[in-house]
Amino acid sequence: MLLSRPNRSTPCHPLPTAASGARRNNASRCWSAVTLLATVFAATTASAAPPTIGDATASSADFTVAAVRPPDSYTPLMGSFLMFGADALDWTSYSFWRSLAGNAPRDQALQSMYAGYATVAGFPAFLLNEEIIAKFWVNLFGTAPDSAQSLFWTSRLNTYDVTSPTTSKGRVMADLIDFTMTGTAAALVRVRNRLSAAQMIKYETDTATEQGSTTDRNVVLNASRARLQPITDALSTRDAAVATLPRLRWVIEQNGIAPKATFDAASGELVVNGTEMVALAGANNDIDPTKLTLYGEGTAYPLTSSGVEITSATQFRITLNQADRQGLLTRLNRDGTSSKGNVSYLLAATPGWNTAYGAAQPQAALTGTRISVSNVALLNVDKSDATAYDAATDGVLLLRYLLGQRGAALIASARGTGTTLRDATAIETYLAGALPVFDVDGDGQTLPHTDGLMILRRLLNPGAATTDVAAMAAITAGAKRGSRSDVEIVNLIDALTP
Numbered sequence: 001m002l003l004s005r006p007n008r009s010t011p012c013h014p015l016p017t018a019a020s021g022a023r024r025n026n027a028s029r030c031w032s033a034v035t036l037l038a039t040v041f042a043a044t045t046a047s048a049a050p051p052t053i054g055d056a057t058a059s060s061a062d063f064t065v066a067a068v069r070p071p072d073s074y075t076p077l078m079g080s081f082l083m084f085g086a087d088a089l090d091w092t093s094y095s096f097w098r099s100l101a102g103n104a105p106r107d108q109a110l111q112s113m114y115a116g117y118a119t120v121a122g123f124p125a126f127l128l129n130e131e132i133i134a135k136f137w138v139n140l141f142g143t144a145p146d147s148a149q150s151l152f153w154t155s156r157l158n159t160y161d162v163t164s165p166t167t168s169k170g171r172v173m174a175d176l177i178d179f180t181m182t183g184t185a186a187a188l189v190r191v192r193n194r195l196s197a198a199q200m201i202k203y204e205t206d207t208a209t210e211q212g213s214t215t216d217r218n219v220v221l222n223a224s225r226a227r228l229q230p231i232t233d234a235l236s237t238r239d240a241a242v243a244t245l246p247r248l249r250w251v252i253e254q255n256g257i258a259p260k261a262t263f264d265a266a267s268g269e270l271v272v273n274g275t276e277m278v279a280l281a282g283a284n285n286d287i288d289p290t291k292l293t294l295y296g297e298g299t300a301y302p303l304t305s306s307g308v309e310i311t312s313a314t315q316f317r318i319t320l321n322q323a324d325r326q327g328l329l330t331r332l333n334r335d336g337t338s339s340k341g342n343v344s345y346l347l348a349a350t351p352g353w354n355t356a357y358g359a360a361q362p363q364a365a366l367t368g369t370r371i372s373v374s375n376v377a378l379l380n381v382d383k384s385d386a387t388a389y390d391a392a393t394d395g396v397l398l399l400r401y402l403l404g405q406r407g408a409a410l411i412a413s414a415r416g417t418g419t420t421l422r423d424a425t426a427i428e429t430y431l432a433g434a435l436p437v438f439d440v441d442g443d444g445q446t447l448p449h450t451d452g453l454m455i456l457r458r459l460l461n462p463g464a465a466t467t468d469v470a471a472m473a474a475i476t477a478g479a480k481r482g483s484r485s486d487v488e489i490v491n492l493i494d495a496l497t498p
Contacts, residue, residue, distance in 0.1 A: 051354040053260070053274040053347065053369050075101040077198050078177045079113040081191070083121040085139040087198050087224035088217050094202060110177075111170025120217070129157045132169070136176060141187045189233035197231060197241050198224065259337055259370040261347050265328070266375035267433040268320045272347065274369075277310045278356035286310040289318055291353035294371070295346040296331035297339035307355070322436040322444075329437065329495035332373045340498065345371040378434055379455070379496040381427060384416030389497040391459035398438065399456055401431045402448035440492045442482035453479045458493045466490055 076097035080088050089097065101109040114123070123135060133153045137145040145153070156175065160168035180191050201224070231237045261272040279286050287310060289303040305324050310316045320328075334340045347369050352358055381394040396414045411424045422430060439446040440454055457475045464471035472486035480489065 051274060051276045051278065051357060053272055053349050053353070074195055074199060075106055075109060075177070076113070077195060077202070078180070079110050079173060081195070081198075082136050082139055082173055082176065083113065083117050083123070084221055085225070086194075086221055086228050087202065088117075088121075088221035090217065090220055093217075106174050107164070107167045107170040109170070110173040111167040114169040114173065129161070130154045133157060133172075136173070140176065140180065140191060143187075186233040190231065193233065193235065193238040194228045194231045197228060197238050200242055201227065259372040261369055261371045263328075263332060263345075263371055263373045264375055265325070265332065265373065265378060265434075265437075266430055268325045268436065270318045270320060270371075271315065272318075272369075273315050275314055277313050277316065277354050279310055280356045284308055285355055287316045287318065288353055288355050289320075291350045293348045293350075294328060294331065295343070295348070296328070297333055297341050297343050298331055300348075301327050301331055310354075322439060325437050326492060326495075329376075329378075329492070329498075332371075333376060333495070333498040335374050335376055337370055337372050345373055347371050376498050378437055379459070379493075381422075381431065382411075382415040383418060383420050383422045383426075383430075385418035385420065389459060389462070390416060391456055395456035395459040397427060398431065399448055399452040401428070402446065402452040437496065439482075440484075440489050441476075441480050442484045444482075447481075450479045450481050454489060455493055455496075458490060462497075 076089060076094055077087055079097065080086070097109065097113060100112065118124070123132065127135075130150060133150060134144055137143070137149065137153075153172065153176070157168060157172045160171045164171055180188055182188070227241050231241050260274070261270065263270045277286070285307045287308050289305040289307065293300050293302045295301075301324075303318075303320065303324050305318055305321045308316060308318050332339065332345055338344050351361070377388060379394050379398075380388045381397045384390075384393065393414050393416045397410065400410050400414070406428060407424050410427060415421060435446050438451050438455065440451050443450070446452075454476055457479075461471065461475065464475075466472060466487045469486075472490055476486045476489055480486070484492070
């Protein structure tokens with residue numbers, strides 16, 4: 001079955017009125033690309049197996065369900081199903097209920113959900129227990145309970161009102177959830193399929209509405225209903241509902257894949273480790289970066305940098321172009337393996353990324369590997385740990401460097417304090433590598449009287465809102481050369497100070 005049954009002893013209950021569907025084997029299949037394809041074709045090059053990136057797995061029609069997240073994850077979603085008929089939780093609410101379910105008895109967590117959503121979900125205080133059960137049943141299974149089902153569950157709720165009056169609704173909700181997690185009736189399998197899809201949708205990076213980026217409950221609910229309603233007891237309908245998801249975070253989380261790629265924001269170098277990479281005759285054509293997509297905060301970013309050679313059969317390195325480096329500033333916005341919004345940094349590849357294996361050859365699209373990111377605090381030029389971004393230090397150091405000053409003249413009275421403070425040589429090396437990202441007006445050059453001046457002005461007035469037209473104009477006045485607007489320039493400068 002899709003989810004293992006929680007540790008709760010529940011007697012046999014009347015099943016929903018639906019034909020019992022055939023039991024299906026939905027064990028997860030998540031093969032390595034090498035294993036999957038080695039039997040499909042033999043490469044015409046020196047390698048006998050297709051290349052892989054990191055520990056990426058081959059995409060398949062199904063998704064990993066063997067290690068479904070624990071009750072603290074599915075309890076709030078099932079609670080929402082019982083109350084609303086689908087996922088109606090914005091991300092903040094989902095995170096809150098998930099935390100509560102993980103730190104309090106499940107009955108109490110569900111009772112709190114019921115109390116919190118009773119009015120907006122259409123459960124007024126005057127409802128009889130029989131009516132409450134009927135609404136739960138309709139929301140969960142789409143049909144009204146028959147007389148036996150209604151009698152059984154109403155009797156149970158009546159009993160809980162006497163034995164556990166403060167958590168009676170939560171207890172019967174927990175029992176209904178346990179009941180749903182077992183059995184082969186089509187109605188039960190349908191709910192489990194919808195729950196599995198809802199869990200995955202909530203966890204992915206490309207479903208902002210259903211993840212709850214909006215705080216409008218109805219927007220989340222309507223998006224969830226539209227995607228979940230077509231799901232039946234057939235696995236194919238569940239798979240179709242999530243077929244458009246990249247499934248990167250899900251697969252990586254479930255399989256414990258460790259980071260196998262690194263990105264240094266200061267140098268712009270992306271280093272990727274893998275297997276069975278093959279060189280192609282010619283220069284800078286082994287790896288096609290345009291087949292690579294990076295995931296982080298916000299939307300996915302497809303690379304535009306030029307092709308490179310492989311370093312070896314197990315590694316390649318790309319120094320990203322200016323557009324890519326600046327495009328990743330807001331997405332890879334914290335050192336480590338996840339963003340400020342706790343979105344995992346991921347790398348995905350479509351067929352043809354290792355050009356010796358053309359896109360038309362039989363091969364798997366790779367679902368991704370994790371990236372470890374460093375040096376995102378680009379405007380902390382002196383690497384101080386007291387004041388990270390300061391006009392009198394970082395702004396002055398950048399401007400002096402752009403004006404050609406080096407050595408002692410570069411750093412004189414212009415550094416903060418810290419245990420990892422850079423000396424003059426380290427600052428020169430750092431700025432030389434990071435220079436392209438400081439071209440904030442986008443004219444193709446990083447100059448002192450344009451980019452350096454605008455960055456210094458912003459550091460002198462960091463609190464000015466980008467909606468303040470006069471303040472934005474003052475930052476760029478007489479210094480802007482490229483085609484970017486004032487707000488675009490300031491937003492880019494701000495992205496250098498995550």
